[in-house]
Amino acid sequence: MDPCPFVRIVIGNLSVKVPAKHKLQSSSILDFKFKLKGFSTQVSTIPAFLQQKQQEPILDNKVHACFSLNKTQLDKLVKKSRSLKIEIRARKKLLGSVLVPLELKGLESNGNKGVVITNGWVLVGGSSSAQLHMNVKVEHDPRFVFQFDGEPECSPQVFQVNGNVKQPVFTCKFSFRNSSDRNSRSRSSISERSTSTSCFNCCTADKESSPKERKGWSITIHDLSGSPIAAASMLTPFVPSQGSNRVSRSNPGAWLILRPGHGTWKPWGRLEAWLESGGELGYRFEIIPDGANDAITLASSTINAKNGGKFSIDISNGAATPMTSPNSSFDLCSGSGSGSDFGSAPGSGSWGQLLYRGFVMSSTVEGYGKCSKPEVVVGVQHVNCSEDAAAFVALAAAMDLSIDACRSFSQKLRKELRRSDQE
Structure with missing residues (x-):
C-alpha cells in the first residue's frame, strides 16, 4: 500500500512575557486561538508569565495546536502564502495577536525533517511590549x-x-x-x-x-x-x-x-x-x-x-x-525529529511502547x-x-x-x- 502525502503544521513551546502594567496575577490563565483560513479554529491555554528582571520564562514544552493538510490543501497554502494567526486573551480581553507567515520553501527537499517556520520570541501586536515564544514547524506525515x-x-x-x-x-x-x-x-x-x-x-x-x-x-x-x-x-x-x-x-x-x-x-x-x-x-x-x-x-x-x-x-x-507523551513527533525544544520515528514496536511487551x-x-x-x-x-x-x-x-x-x-x-x-x- 502506498501512502498519500500529508503534512502537519504543529505549534508548541508557548510562553508569554506580560509587562507588569497589565496587572495580571501570577495565577492568571492566557487563552489562545489558532486560526488558519479553511480550517477550524483551535484553542489552548497556558499560565501567564509576569515579566521580571533576571528571571527566565518557563516554556510549555508541548503541542498546543496542530493542522493537518493533504496535498491539495498544501498546494493551495503554498500558492496563496497564507499566514497562521494566533490571538491571545487575558481575562477574556484581547491581549494581542501574532501573524506567522507560512513560508514552506524547501519542505520537499528536506525529506522527513520538515521545516521550522519560527522558533523564538516575537512581539505581540497591540499588546504594548508583550512577547510570545513559540515553535512552529511543518513536518511530513504520510x-x-x-x-x-x-x-x-x-x-x-x-x-x-x-x-x-x-x-x-x-x-x-x-x-x-x-x-x-x-x-x-x-x-x-x-x-x-x-x-x-x-x-x-x-x-x-x-x-x-x-x-x-x-x-x-x-x-x-x-x-x-x-x-x-x-x-x-x-x-x-x-x-x-x-x-x-x-x-x-x-x-x-x-x-x-x-x-x-x-x-x-x-x-x-x-x-x-x-x-x-x-x-x-x-x-x-x-x-x-x-x-x-x-x-x-x-x-x-x-x-x-x-x-x-x-x-x-x-x-x-x-x-x-498515560502511554503517550504530550509532545509531537519532534522535539519542540530543538525543532528536530520527524514523523518517521513513530511506529509500532513488533514484539514489544510494554504497553507504553505501542506509541x-x-x-x-x-x-x-x-x-x-x-x-x-x-x-x-x-x-x-x-x-x-x-x-x-x-x-x-x-x-x-x-x-x-x-x-x-x-x-x-x-x-x-x-x-x-x-x-x-x-x-
Whole structure:
C-alpha cells in the first residue's frame, strides 16, 4: 500500500512575557486561538508569565495546536502564502495577536525533517511590549486513505485512495447476531466467516427481546482473499433511557473491535456511543491493551448527529494518555525529529511502547438520513500490516453505524438495519 502525502503544521513551546502594567496575577490563565483560513479554529491555554528582571520564562514544552493538510490543501497554502494567526486573551480581553507567515520553501527537499517556520520570541501586536515564544514547524506525515463505496450496513467494498487511483483492498459484511449464534459454541475460529466469537459470548447476556433495543449488529472486514481480518460487533445493546426515546450517556451502547489472534478473535478496542440532550452524538473510544487490566481512552468527544462531522484520534495537542507523551513527533525544544520515528514496536511487551501518539486516524461521519460512504485516514506509523488498517476501518464502520443506533426510538430505522422479524 502506498501512502498519500500529508503534512502537519504543529505549534508548541508557548510562553508569554506580560509587562507588569497589565496587572495580571501570577495565577492568571492566557487563552489562545489558532486560526488558519479553511480550517477550524483551535484553542489552548497556558499560565501567564509576569515579566521580571533576571528571571527566565518557563516554556510549555508541548503541542498546543496542530493542522493537518493533504496535498491539495498544501498546494493551495503554498500558492496563496497564507499566514497562521494566533490571538491571545487575558481575562477574556484581547491581549494581542501574532501573524506567522507560512513560508514552506524547501519542505520537499528536506525529506522527513520538515521545516521550522519560527522558533523564538516575537512581539505581540497591540499588546504594548508583550512577547510570545513559540515553535512552529511543518513536518511530513504520510497517511493511508480508505473509502467505503457504500454504507457499512450494505456490505460495501473498501478502496485505498491515492490521488486519482482507487484500489480495492477490503470487503465488508454486515450481519445480525442472534441467540443461536451465542449459544451454539463457546469459541469460533477466525477461519470461519462469522464474527460470533467467545469475546461476544462472554460480554453479551441473553435477555428478553424488546422492540426498544438495537442489538446484534456486526460488521466483518475481509481481505481480498476472503479471510476475515477485523470485526466490530455490538457489545452492549443500544436502549433508550427510562421515560425517553434516547440512548443516554448514563447507559451508552457499546461496540467491541476485534482482531485475529492465536486462532480466534482478540479484543482490540471498545467504542461507546450515546445521544446528548442537545442532539449531539457523544462517543468514547478505548484501546484494550493485551494482557492489561484497564483500557486506555484515546478519544472522547461529540459529533453533530444531524449534520455529521469527523471522528478523530489525534494525540498531538496535550490530550495525551498515560502511554503517550504530550509532545509531537519532534522535539519542540530543538525543532528536530520527524514523523518517521513513530511506529509500532513488533514484539514489544510494554504497553507504553505501542506509541499511539501524534495523528492516529480520522473518519467522516454523516448525519441522520444521509447516504454515508465513510472516508478513513490512518497514520502510516500505525499500520504495519493489513490487519492494522482493517481494525481502523472496522472502528470507522462502528462509528458510522452508531449514528443510526442512537437515533430516537420513535423513528423507524432503514430496512438494512432491521431484522426480518421487525419488518
